[in-house]
Amino acid sequence: MMTRIARFWLPAFLLLWTGAAAPAAQGEKKISMKTAPPAVREAFEKQFPQARVLGVSEEKAPDGMLYEVESEWRGRHYDVTYKSSGALVSVEETIPMAEVPPAVAAALKKEFPSAKVVRAEKITEGGVLSYEFQLKGGPKKEAKFSAEGKLLASE
Incomplete structure (x- = not known):
């Protein structure tokens, strides 16, 4: 019985799993x-x-x-x-922290006080300016802020 289940369900599962993974790849x-x-x-x-x-x-x-x-x-x-x-x-431009607006830098420090910035990007998309940061040493790996310093997203 176990052999019959393994012979049918294992290949079916693998087929479904690889088929579902294909669009992402x-x-x-x-x-x-x-x-x-x-x-x-x-x-x-x-x-x-x-x-x-x-x-x-x-x-x-x-x-x-x-x-x-x-x-x-x-x-x-x-x-x-x-x-x-x-x-x-869109345009994503890697910039030094010195070019990050003070309001954004302050919001970043407030939201993620223990994080170190690995990379800072200025992003223009649809005429809207935002800033995205790759972080290290904090609870989040990425954070995105509006040009005014509002946290838009983090992960």
């Missing part, structure tokens, strides 16, 4: 800048002339494909996301 796909849509390449080159492209990925979103260009420009790291039309979706 298919999310983001690395591509070359040459294979990105021309509108994406043109928009990036116009916005970030002479930037060094580190990588490009594409990801299917509910309203179409998104393309993220990871780059270095003027000594900074950028992750820039575009729609296939070349429309800008």
Whole structure:
């Protein structure tokens, strides 16, 4: 009896489990800048002339494909996301803590007093500015604040 259960249910479980995991693995796909849509390449080159492209990925979103260009420009790291039309979706710029607005820095210190900032990013998405931090030594690993210092999310 146990052998029959193991022969049927174990393969069925594995099939369902790997089938459910497949969409997560298919999310983001690395591509070359040459294979990105021309509108994406043109928009990036116009916005970030002479930037060094580190990588490009594409990801299917509910309203179409998104393309993220990871780059270095003027000594900074950028992750820039575009729609296939070349429309800008978001810009994530790694910044030093000295460039974080005082209200945001104070809110970060208040919310996570024991955490050390590993990375600070200035994010512009849909015309809205926010700041995201990778943290170490505290209860949370990431925190996102509005430009005014309001905690938006943490994990």
